[in-house]
Amino acid sequence: MPLQQRSPQHQYELVSGLEIHVQLNTNTKIFSADSTTFGAQPNQNISTVSLALPGALPKLNKEVVEKAVRIGLALNCTINQTNHFDRKNYFYADLPKGYQITQDNQPICINGFLELALADGSSKRIGINRIHLEEDAGKSIHDQDDRFSLVDLNRAGVPLIEIVTEPDIRTSEEASALLNEVRKLVRHLNVSDGNMEEGSLRCDANISIRPVGASEFGTRCEVKNLNSMRNVRRAMDFEFTRQIEVIDNGGTILQSTLNFDADKGTTSPMRTKEEANDYRYFADPDLQPIYIADDWLNEIKNAMPVLPNQISKQMISEFGITNADAAIFAEDLELLNYFNSALPFINVKKSLINWLIGPIRAVLNDKAITIKQYLVKPQQLAATINLVDNKKLSQKVAVQQLLPAIETQTEQNDVAALAQSLNLLISENTDELDEFIETVLANYPQQVEAFKKGKKGVLGLFVGDVMKLAKGKADAKKINELILEKLK
Ligand code: ADP
Ligand code: MG
Numbered sequence: 001m002p003l004q005q006r007s008p009q010h011q012y013e014l015v016s017g018l019e020i021h022v023q024l025n026t027n028t029k030i031f032s033a034d035s036t037t038f039g040a041q042p043n044q045n046i047s048t049v050s051l052a053l054p055g056a057l058p059k060l061n062k063e064v065v066e067k068a069v070r071i072g073l074a075l076n077c078t079i080n081q082t083n084h085f086d087r088k089n090y091f092y093a094d095l096p097k098g099y100q101i102t103q104d105n106q107p108i109c110i111n112g113f114l115e116l117a118l119a120d121g122s123s124k125r126i127g128i129n130r131i132h133l134e135e136d137a138g139k140s141i142h143d144q145d146d147r148f149s150l151v152d153l154n155r156a157g158v159p160l161i162e163i164v165t166e167p168d169i170r171t172s173e174e175a176s177a178l179l180n181e182v183r184k185l186v187r188h189l190n191v192s193d194g195n196m197e198e199g200s201l202r203c204d205a206n207i208s209i210r211p212v213g214a215s216e217f218g219t220r221c222e223v224k225n226l227n228s229m230r231n232v233r234r235a236m237d238f239e240f241t242r243q244i245e246v247i248d249n250g251g252t253i254l255q256s257t258l259n260f261d262a263d264k265g266t267t268s269p270m271r272t273k274e275e276a277n278d279y280r281y282f283a284d285p286d287l288q289p290i291y292i293a294d295d296w297l298n299e300i301k302n303a304m305p306v307l308p309n310q311i312s313k314q315m316i317s318e319f320g321i322t323n324a325d326a327a328i329f330a331e332d333l334e335l336l337n338y339f340n341s342a343l344p345f346i347n348v349k350k351s352l353i354n355w356l357i358g359p360i361r362a363v364l365n366d367k368a369i370t371i372k373q374y375l376v377k378p379q380q381l382a383a384t385i386n387l388v389d390n391k392k393l394s395q396k397v398a399v400q401q402l403l404p405a406i407e408t409q410t411e412q413n414d415v416a417a418l419a420q421s422l423n424l425l426i427s428e429n430t431d432e433l434d435e436f437i438e439t440v441l442a443n444y445p446q447q448v449e450a451f452k453k454g455k456k457g458v459l460g461l462f463v464g465d466v467m468k469l470a471k472g473k474a475d476a477k478k479i480n481e482l483i484l485e486k487l488k
Contacts, residue, residue: 012209012247014240015217016175017129017167018232020182021160022192023136023200024067030135030159031058031101031287038198042152050138050156052096058286064159065108065290067191068133069300071161072109074185074307075128079297083108084289085133088279093151094138104281107132108290114165114185115309116177121323126178127166134160167206167217172236176229179203184331188308202227207239208253218243219253223260223267235260239267311336319349328357334372345382348389355385359399375407383415387425392416397424397472426473430482436469437462437483451487459483 029036032049048056072079083106087099112128138153163182169175183194183201194201203226208218221239226232243253258267306314308330315326329336339356346352356371360381364371376384384402387393393402402419412418419425427433440462441448447458459480466479 011212012240012244013212014170014172014236015167015208015210015220016169016236017165017206018163018169018175018178019204019206019222020163020165020179021202021204022071022163022182022186022194024064024159024161025190025192025200026061026063026067026159028061029157030061030064030133031157034157036158040154042150043154045154046156050153052098058101058284060287060290061159064133065292066300067159067189068108068131068161069292069297070189070191070304071163071186072112072131073301073304074189075109075112075114075131075163077109077112077128077131079109079292080106081292081294081297082106082289085284085287086281087284088281090277090279092137092140093149094140094153094156096138096153096156100135100137101284101287102134103132108161114178114181116174116181118177119173124168124174126168126174129164129166131161131163134162136160167208167220172233172240175205175236176233179229179232184308188305188331188333196228199227203232205232205235205239207236207243209240209243209247219255221253221256221258221267223258224270226260231260231262234262234265235267238265242267305333319353321350321353325353325357329353332371334370338371338374338378342378342382345379345386347386351385351389352382355381359395363399363403375410376403377410379413380406380410380415383413384419387416387419391475391478392425393419394426394467394472394474394476400472424473426475430478433466433470433474433479433482436466437479437486439469440465441483441486448487 026036028034029045029050032047034047034050035045037045049058069079083103085101086104088102088104089099091098107130109131110129112131114126114128116124116126118124136155136158138151138156141150141152144150165178169178179201183196186192186201187194192200196202205223205226206220207223208220210216210218221243223235223239226235239258246253254272256272257270259270260267308327311330312323312326315321315329316323329339335356339352342352343349360371360374364374367374381403384393384398384406387402388395388398401422402415402424405418405422406412406415409418416425443465444458444462447455447461451458462483463476463479466483467474467476470479
């Protein structure tokens with residue numbers, strides 16, 4: 001077909017569902033006491049179970065179940081209080097048992113959804129089809145030896161959950177926003193570090209296209225193992241264009257499994273459906289079904305933290321702050337804890353928020369530390385902010401001098417006394433200020449003339465210079481008033 005006659009891309013829409021693998025942050029593996037520490041020497045974290053020696057039996061790690069339920073609850077799922085493990089049979093060098101223990105037709109969580117906040121401020125609901133538990137496989141290493149492939153089984157048996165979404169995604173931006181949301185959530189729930197670089201969070205993207213307005217789905221291709229949000233977007237954008245080209249050239253999309261080449265930004269076939277594995281799933285006879293009793297489920301429910309979305313909503317309604325500002329607290333539990341600890345000591349709540357997302361954040365960035373490592377205690381910060389709000393201390397002096405001083409005196413709870421002893425407080429005495437103003441005005445005879453002729457803009461110059469002479473220990477508004485008085 002000649003190029004001009006090709007359908008423009010906007011006549012097709014993308015349809016996608018993700019399978020998101022999340023590595024749970026338990027200390028030990030899902031079916032053994034082997035450590036899950038990342039970065040250990042190859043084959044250091046392995047026992048008879050990870051090695052699949054004959055007779056070695058799996059024993060379920062209870063914490064894994066609890067963490068999966070926490071995610072399920074956060075994603076509005078129904079918890080299958082009875083569920084079981086299956087064997088997914090296939091042969092590969094990094095899978096010594098010859099099967100992966102996973103869940104097939106009775107997963108731990110089903111039928112949930114996630115409310116996705118989109119960039120334009122709107123929100124979109126993405127259905128969660130199911131969440132299932134499984135073990136990770138080992139790792140084959142093909143590039144370290146000329147003649148042999150090497151196998152590292154440290155990862156074998158590390159607990160994973162797989163979150164399978166409904167095909168509700170329509171753009172690559174939605175897909176990466178969804179991943180971002182899942183990452184925030186698993187971190188918030190303390191079930192995973194959500195680290196994509198280390199593979200704790202990775203996904204397969206199922207992608208199809210259909211004419212805009214069509215109600216049936218097209219044939220999907222599944223791009224495997226995407227390990228960054230950027231690559232998810234790139235793989236989807238590439239597939240969208242590729243599939244349109246195939247169809248517009250009169251071809252058909254074959255259901256297939258694809259690799260993504262991150263260097264080239266392209267996909268290539270791994271296998272088509274005809275060659276797809278038949279995993280011959282069956283219930284694993286080595287493991288009893290999981291039964292989550294009502295009492296246990298309630299215990300897990302009661303221990304759930306407030307979720308980021310709820311925190312955002314609450315902060316917006318309680319303090320009248322913007323969505324973006326609320327999100328900063330909702331996404332950072334340490335910051336939220338600090339905020340809550342400071343709250344009882346602060347006079348103006350809004351000030352505390354402004355300080356935490358403004359100057360304090362800058363200080364932390366500078367020091368490359370988190371708020372948890374900050375030596376100024378919540379109560380001390382609140383007292384400092386109160387001094388500023390009461391015009392006893394300038395913000396600049398507070399940030400540049402008082403807070404650093406507090407860091408070296410973490411037991412000093414009387415912040416005002418400390419500021420006093422360091423001579424940082426704004427003086428009540430206006431004589432000194434008068435003197436500074438005289439000096440500054442004398443320095444700028446021409447500007448003073450200009451001001452008197454109506455050029456009010458120079459006032460800022462005077463105030464700034466007086467402030468410098470006062471070493472910041474003055475209230476700008478007060479200086480303003482005094483200068484205006486003088487120039488009347
Ligand atoms: P399988 O077990 O063969 O991978 P699933 O039912 O588990 O099949 O679906 C896998 C994923 O594919 C789900 O995330 C689902 O939303 C998505 N999906 C299903 N059909 C389509 C389609 N036509 N286009 C895009 N994604 C799809
Ligand atoms: Mg699949």
